Amino acid sequence: MNLTKDIQTKFSKLKINSWCELSLMLPHSYEDLTLKNTIDMGKAQLIDASVESVFRSPNTIQITFYAHNLGHTINGVLFRPKPYMMHQFKVGERDYFYGVIDCKVGNCSMSMPRKISTIGSITPKYKSTLRSDVMLRLVQNNLTLELLKSEGLKEEVAQEILKLHFPTTMINLKELDKKSIDALKYLELFIYMKLLASKRRYFEPLVRVDATYDDWTSSLPFKLTKEQMLTIKDIKNDFAKDVASKRMIVGDVGSGKTMVILASAYMMRKSYSILMAPTTLLANQLFEEAQKYLPNMTTILVTNKTKKIDLSEYDFIIGTHALLYRELPSAGLVMVDEQHRFGTQQRNMLEKLVSSKEKKPHFLQFSATPIPRTQAMIETAHIDVSLITTTPFKKDITSEVIHKNDFSELLERIKKEIAKNNQVLLVYPLVEQSEVLEYQSIDEARGYWEKNFDDVYVTHGKDKHKEEVLLEFREKGSLLIATTVVEVGISLPRLSTVVIVGAERLGLSTLHQLRGRVSRTGLKGYCYLYTNQSSSDRLDEFVKTTSGFDIANLDLKFRKSGDLLRGSSQSGSQFKWIDLALDEDVVRAVKKDLI
Template sequence: MQLARQRLTSLKGVGDKQAEKLARLGLHVVQDLLFHLPLRYQDKTRLHAIAQLLPGQEAQIEGEIVSQHLTQSRNSSLLVSVCDPEGQRLTLRFFHFGFRQAQQFKRGARIRAFGEVRSGPKGLEMVHPVYQLFSEDKRPPLDTTLTPVYPSTEGLGQASLLKLIRQAMALLQQYPLPEGLPQAFLSTWQIPPINQALTTLHQPQPDDDLAALKRFAHPAQKRLILEELLTHQLSMQWLRQQEQTRRAPAIGPSRLVNTLVASLPFALTGAQNRVWEAISQDLQRPHPMQRLVQGDVGSGKTIIAAMAAIQAAEAGLQVAVMAPTEILAEQHRNHFAEWLEPLGIELAWLNGRLKAGEKRDQLARIENGDARIVVGTHALFQQEVTFARLGLVIIDEQHRFGVHQRLALHDKGHQKAGEEDTHPHQLIMTATPIPRTLAMSAYGDLDLSVIDELPPGRQPIDTAVLNQSKREEVMAHLVAQCQQGVQAYWVCPLIEESDQLDAQAAEVTAEQFRQQWPDLRLGLIHGRLKGDDKARIMADFQAHALDLLVATTVIEVGVNVPNASLMIIENAERLGLAQLHQLRGRVGRGAKKSHCVLLYKPPLSETGKARLNIMRETNDGFKIAEEDLKLRGPGEILGTRQTGGLQFRIADLERDQAWLNQAREAAVQLLAQAPDQAEVLHQRWLGEKMGYQHA
């Protein structure tokens, strides 16, 4: 029997409805249950004295019930007072209870309770603990091992998961899994075989190192962490190998790139020159370039993208430039037109709001090859768009696109002409700095370049953090600045007022400015505006026909107005570090000294305080990204919650980064020497065939 194929409906207690709930957790076959690993463990193997307990601690106590009563308030609760053998007392609090349950707690009865200890009005409490009532002569035995706590979903509690996993473990004893790692790896890393590791993690024994399990430092956990990291690296290595077997048009050096650089009113930084050299060399090779360019806000990625586009266009190829929002796509179009049209390179423009006639005209120019550069949003990868000879794909802020969207655009450049079978080069850009550890793990199939130098003359942005109570003063200060020629942004998290969120809305804020300062030239922009209206307001702001732009976070990425030097972000505690950094990066793009004010509504959580302090202390996007990784974890930073990327089951990129290099080196070795074992690992962790044997 193969546990990788046995459906969960073959287990006792799993019908169609239960199977649907399990599927929400990504559990479809018995093997999935085995790799549904505990988040943490509860220690019910021993009893704690009440005198030794601390708030926030999970503990198990035992004692005698001395009283129980109901509180007389709007939301009544049941309070059960327990006294341990040392005479110390603790209260068990129940908000949800029935009459029969309340009657169970008789004075003098013995009780054992497990839960999180909290400070209550009259001493320590446990809220809704797990408990057992018993008589003195029938005292239940203590657990002999830790109790695993699993990731769960609505309608599927821990008890149900425990029963199912016990069934899966019984099957594992009968039908062990094949070993996915060579013996040499097990010996070098000092880790156990796969079946032993799974048994330890789901059913840890009394002689296992319980403290190490809690710290995720046990050899059984190390086995699975390394295996998961290794499997992820295998898929990255395989993708890289596949790309190296594909053909791409070899694009020679460009004379027009030198013409453009000579005409620019600024000199490229050393970092820009270094990154450009790598890109130009990639384009000259007969295999598809797969390069990710990271650069902090304002570091000058767009001009590098334009230079790559020129090199491809001069060779007779087409270039697709895709951006995630219409505002950013339109900005790219304007920059590319300014730089490329004087060189005789024609542009086409595609977005979701072109009129039918305009769209037909643009599609025809793309299909017959007249337009060498095509700029647009996700409209670029729609089926009706046909390229004459797509040689380069440039994707900005790529983590905002799903994997399938990116592949659809890549596939449009797949040319078959006689014996020729080519794929386009890909240049991916992001202004969201990603810590190097995370970038190597998430984008191991890509070559990485970093523009780590800002253009000369850029001044750091001064950032202040103020209580929302200062809002009126900040508004008045902003207006005074605008009257002296400054342009400003005022960012609100919501478009209109919401009962759920106590946040100032953009529409309300705009109206407040209009009523108090009717002479202020103000524009309002948010995601619900039609594209034409957005474009008109942005153009007015760029032309300094407006002093103030009140906006939602729609302006987060790419908006470039060099004269704007003041940014107010309201309800800043609601936004993540990466988003705050991107928004702040809309100012500080010209010669003027720029300022950013973060308004927050108290009380602030510890995480909220940490975020705002980091923003006040540094303008360095990479430092901010490192702190963001600590606060939020890798999935949030990469945007992979939506795009099906890094969803590790046991590995943690921050905690386990010391093992990443080992996993990367092992992946290269395994792919070369044991592709069958690589396939076993891939199916085990990712549930699909990759064809490693043919890599």
Template sequence: MAYVRGLKQPITELSGVGPAAKAAYLELGISTYSDLLLLSPRTWEDRSEVHPLGGLEDAQMANTLVEVLSHSYFGLKAGKKRTLKILVRDVSGLGDGRLSLLCFGRNFLEKTIKVGRIYYLYGSVNRNRGELQCSQFELYPATEDGDFPKQFGQILPIYPLRGSLSQRLIRTNMKAVLASVDTFEDEMTASMRENYHLLSTDQAIRAYHFPPSVEVLHQAHRTLALTELFYLQLVARRHKSLQQRSTRTGPSIPTKLELKCIETLPFSLTGDQITSLTEIRQDLDSDMPMNRLLQGDVGSGKTLVAWISALHVLSQKGQVAFMAPTELLARQHAESGAALLEKLGIRLAFLTGSVKNKERRLLLEAIKGGEVDIIIGTHALFSAEVAFRNLRYVIIDEQHRFGVEQRLALLEKAQVPDLLLMTATPIPRTLSLTVFGNLNVSTLRTMPAGRKPVITHLVNEQSRKRMYQAVGVEFQRGHQAYFVYPRIDDSGESDLRDVNNMYEFLKNEYPTVPSALIHSKLDEEEKVHILKEYQGGRIAYLVSTSVVEVGIDIPNATCMVIEHADRFGLSALHQLRGRVGRSVLQSYCFLVFGDELTDEAKQRLKVMKESNDGFYIAEQDLLIRGPGELTGTRQSGYLKLIYASLTDDLPLIEIARNEADHILESDPGLLQVEHEPIRATLANAPPFEEEHSEA
């Protein structure tokens, strides 16, 4: 049996693959026949239809027969700097027109391209001073009857290149690999092929590389993309279904401690918070460890859900670890947790790298002895010296800031811990269906009552003065502000504004308004002191780097000014904007940008201006940046999709998920005859390994 991913022959067995080509192929990650088959063309050149010279616009491709009319030169009259120009006319019979072929560095073509002869031409044309010109082209002699050569009436794949590789060599090698296999085994069931109008795997892989028509190419691509997404879902959902089959049935009931905490709140929980608490509670009461992602927009109340859910575990005599990525954020969580839970008799402790000597030793002994219920801290929680008496529940805030190894180090401190990952960077729907397919996901969309959307202004240099005046009005109203810059000290290296210089500038702009400077180079105690002063209203504005991006909750802050906003990613911009608008006060965000913007920067600023919805912003971020940067998959290597696109193939993702769920529900062991192709593919050449399904 031959599978697309099962051909282990080394590429050095292919004609033309010597040491240089082998090294170039290795740069593309190709060492076997299968690796080569999985090399996706970056595009295809459609040479199957004639595109005559007449009527072509700039950057369109000519694909036609031409007669050579003359040779001439332009440039210096003497020496090697002259450039050959070949004038041709269209003789395809489907159009007319003349074209000048500019032969930069190819004056030798004067000897091989003969006047009066007919050639097949393929190349990109443009108009210059009324003349149709082409400098990147291919010319091949036509057949004796003046027709197109057979080898060029095709749709040709264009592959990524490295080193000494050429399109001709890769195509030749690809054809040889395909010819070495009589038939590739099907990877999809007969019913899926019929229901979704798919090709067989054999037809699809051959047509993907060398399509007979554009229509068949689309069908081949759809077949391979859906196959890839199906196996990605199957691996992820298979892992998840094993958990679900072992869970306890019946409703989970909130404990007295949870109810007492909810009753003391001065407001009502949102519907999404109540739903998320129910989902988490059911996981906590199941026989299998919880593996859940709690996602919600900035200010949606994720931390409150986490604290209340922790009470469910504490009622069963377990311990809870709450980990945050920075000491500043961990300290904020410790303060909010203490304000909510200490009156219920819950014992909390705060542990970071700055807790030292005798104080640290006593705290570690208390944690080990079970005298602490909730331990809040940074990565210090998973250091070797920290031991728990009965760690049952691990909560990780801003989970994307921690590596897999760090998470595992903390989880290893408990026998069977429940895990809740929290993120204020909402996961786009396409990613939640794929990358996080093995996680249960709870979502907070509803914002607390009374919150007003932040009004966002785009500010160019000409509008800067009006912005400062608008912020000054907020100071007169007794409100507070943030000014955020990308650098601490520019040191004259560029024209970027930095916190040190702008701090002095703003003190002149607002001479009677108390302010403070905060950035990552300050020691932790000074940062904490500044934030307490700011929280108490004794400081009106902070001049900062993006250190204030997460965890700072000041209801009286109504203005966020982000300088050089075009240099920040959408996620960072949304997080920074989320520092304001945290009360019933109307808040404002000013995104200041320079004169020269990239197209991507324009897109980001436009999205921020249009919407306060973190889920919409996350989807747009996916469209602009692609999935790798959003999920960290470029570093982890987990999500290496070859055919499918997370931005374009949502319908296929949903089909794949539904099919995977249906099959695992009806035939979890894949024992039915119809599912033989799936079982055989997983056994012989799985597109995704089981261990890669861990998020």
């Protein structure tokens, strides 16, 4: 896009980079500079008038006009006039003036009249970092259908947007018609997705692999789900391309992402695969699964405690962030599990460690936080996305909102579960007592549970020994008291019940992650949301829904698309026009047009 220096400067002041972005900067109001022969009470309008008299006092200028178009005398008043205003009104001269007209008992007045040089049109008024007249000229002299089309915007959208900048009738911006709103939604998303796509960079892969996986999947003691298979096929196709792939695999809790990780390592078995997990526990679990289902591959677990050894002797290297401080072989595949638990810098560091000049490894990120379908479609502009929305077996979890008067009944249920050798998790909002919060903290509550139950374990985010506590609880515990530290991580096969205290304080996706801790092996599960609120639509909707992807859409609905693409190019961005909870068809249309 060739811009003159003057326009580049203006774009820079407006913090925009394209004509499409300029077109999204709508007027904040319009002035009707057409002549009418009736008074529109209380509204600004144009008069064709002769100045009959001018009276100056210290704080006002009072002018008597004769408005020819209205056949009426009008008294104009300027309050606290600036010096230049004095020269606008000369007795005997006929000109066009603009201001708000009001009439009382036959006397009409115009407040703050001003002289107008161009008439006969409806003129937009802009509020921006540019002066309003400069902004108006920028739009009126430059914004055209051809320019918007040259940036890829489709004609019908561009025409609809231009009507808002070049109106032929007055427009009420608070009551735009559906056509205009749809065009604005499309334009807003088009600009955003185009920006994301421009950030995507392509590199040559360190290795291209035309892999097969049928022999491996058929050797498994269970059948993979259709979506697991489709995701593995996506990855197989990625590995065969001549660009290093970047793909995010988003799967609900218990959807079987581990098998996709193992399938990916299997397909890359002739080169190295590296997997980074956020905790030692998780890395250890993945290592155990790899040993079980990839018996013909040499696998190693790397943590802070692992001795310095030559990692190039292993096909599949699994570790924590300790991997970032080791000498790693140039790997064909890098994977990051629970990617949101690592900073962008850490993820990039791992990729760089195994890259070779301009060549990069294939890069897979796994996330157990389901995202709305609309967001997944948007993300595909800068990274490929696979969604695993089903689970290998249907979990049987009963979810219920409970209150103070349900406590004795809850206690009975907890005792029953422990009697069956099942485990119970109690999640408290805080570790220590708070003046502000009306719920007990772990410190306040633990005494009661430790007195009334055996084998009670306690941990939280600041606990240096939390991994050891969780491991010991898994083997010996009955009741675990914790904060949301257990949201992601260790598998607890005997956990059947979770009680979340102050549930209304947590996001729906966090509640879903916590609920996903129970019933991992087909046990009958229970999730109790304890709240002091008499009613909560959010929690009532949550207990009716079991799919993480439906929860993500609910979350979106309740928080109105707030922090949309966390960790992406516009952290915490808020769309003004598009509502991702409702406008899936718009997202689909923009995605289709951008491909």
